[in-house]
Amino acid sequence: MSTVEEDSDTVTVETVNSVTLTQDTEGNLILHCPQNVSENDQSFEVTMTATTEVADDEVTEGTVTQIQILQNEQLDEISPLGNEEVSAVSQAWFTTKEDKDSLTNKGHKWKQGMWSKEEIDILMNNIERYLKARGIKDATEIIFEMSKDERKDFYRTIAWGLNRPLFAVYRRVLRMYDDRNHVGKYTPEEIEKLKELRIKHGNDWATIGAALGRSASSVKDRCRLMKDTCNTGKWTEEEEKRLAEVVHELTSTEPGDIVTQGVSWAAVAERVGTRSEKQCRSKWLNYLNWKQSGGTEWTKEDEINLILRIAELDVADENDINWDLLAEGWSSVRSPQWLRSKWWTIKRQIANHKDVSFPVLIKGLKQLHENQKNNPTLLENKSGSGVPNSNTNSSVQHVQIRVARLEDNTAISSSPMAALQIPVQITHVSSTDSPAATVDSETITLNSGTLQTFEILPSFHLQPTGTPGTYLLQTSSSQGLPLTLTASPTVTLTAAAPASPEQIIVHALSPEHLLNTSDNVTVQCHTPRVIIQTVATEDITSSISQAELTVDSDIQSSDFPEPPDALEADTFPDEIHHPKMTVEPSFNDAHVSKFSDQNSTELMNSVMVRTEEEISDTDLKQEESPSDLASAYVTEGLESPTIEEQVDQTIDDETILIVPSPHGFIQTSDVIDTESVLPLTTLTDPILQHHQEESNIIGSSLGSPVSEDSKDVEDLVNCH
DNA sequence: TGACTAGGTAAGGGTAATTTTAAACA
């Protein structure tokens, strides 16, 4: 219970381990624990649903919130069935076609294509084990310095458990550890130099690469893109015509035929003359072929259809999707390759798509779209549906599927990555109400205890900390507002230090607490203007822009007498206040339905606050000891059973720190040690100061417009 | 000598993102 009163400028931050509080566009909040789960620990996911309720009897603007998902991640597929078979593949170099045929004939199958996250994990683990067993510190010693003899069996050993040919493992390892790979964009100077080297050394990529400090494959790839005769930009009709002719000629097909493979793009480019092979391929597969064969436009229905069709495939791994098959007979699909890229854009609507398993992702997308279907308002954006207030609803929903996984205690305690992150986005909605609304008390109360509620009063806005993606919430305002977080012990918001009383820090206690002790975490927003949302850790910057203007699609026009301006669209009119958001773990099924017609909130700027693990607050300690509630939940839908985990919750000493992460957010993998933790007081970045000043002004005037906030964020982002 | 081991290379098809450009709005 650290409650910070308006005046008390004490900043208390509790540290938290690893919990992430998130909210998606639709108002869902999700809590989650660290995700790096070692292969063995049981992990489970927790789903929570956030609901917004209208506090008043007044109207509700509809917000639908929902989130869900869950499921245990089984590691089955990772572990190959039959180690013997696997090893047969992974121990074969595949030098010749015969080797391959021989294995194929014996019924062996192996994985091809991009490596999955799981595979990489296995590989890394194998390497680590190998190093440990031999007392070697750095894998590069083996890979680049040892003679073949010295590293005997290295590749074979680390290929264990991977259903890939040894050669593939070898390649990947080389790429992975070659620091001349992944260097990034080529600068104009590098390009110049590359041209010269190319003339001088021809196709001796190794030599050219060495001279440029790039890997051989990197320079080779770059040269493929450089053709002095290449045009850039829009294709002329003449070029398109030539491309079509060449493709048909080389593949012996007729105009109108669908040609998506078996084309030698190098040969095509040669004939087209003004474009590189990649340009030709891209143009053909993403547009020209479709256009010529009478394709139709892609619609929203197609999108939903795609998700459903993928779901029907019931594949466990995305790599198992047969895009050729899926694209067949679908006139609005430009090519299998194009369909796949379409899938990518859909997938990216889920901010943390990379962190969830494929089945979960599909489930989340299905729910998301079903929701949109049920709430047409969500779908129509810019369609001049005449709804004046219909906000700028962005068709792009940036939703996050929250998945929480609990590691067992031992894992947590021993793991260096104890530090966690709490990415949170908070949106300050500009109030349509009088600016006069005074800012009174900014109080954020955090309570820890069985029922904790913290409230954030009035309005706040983001305060950049100087670290990209990391902000402090700054309150500036007025009437008691809005945000109440009720949770079990551990999620807290704190207000700031003496120096900057208006800063708020959001933090949580250790994840164990959250998950274990709390059965319910409720966040209530009494006032319409504040929204908290989390951002996917990986795309803070992009999410800002994407999330920024997402409007609450559920709001009915009728609810709002006056059309809000674009920015305000996100705002809730005063009358409406008190939307309340509740997040609760859905134990069984309870989620979605509950919230159906509630108001939703918008997301905007993103704030990331991260806390440490230790907490020293005595108050907290006392209150914190809640019970040992089970914390796992699995929602229906997935066949996976519910797993319950219990973790004992011991509270550590506290330390209050805010740690800007070098990444702009804290990654679960960041090792947070004391050195990396910066005291709050050190956040004196000029940008921050600038914002502070600005915010003060704004704060006094009450209700800083959203636009301001978003601008701030943008500026901040741009700065970095 | 020939087969095998353990790499190694260039070429080219492909993917995942980012950057640009064009179109749609307010």
Added chain:
DNA sequence: CTGTTTAAAATTACCCTTACCTAGTC
């Protein structure tokens, strides 16, 4: 008409496989 936003198109950095090659060695 204008400044924004956003969706689509283009571009690019990187990935993976195929087909061949090679030095050492058993």
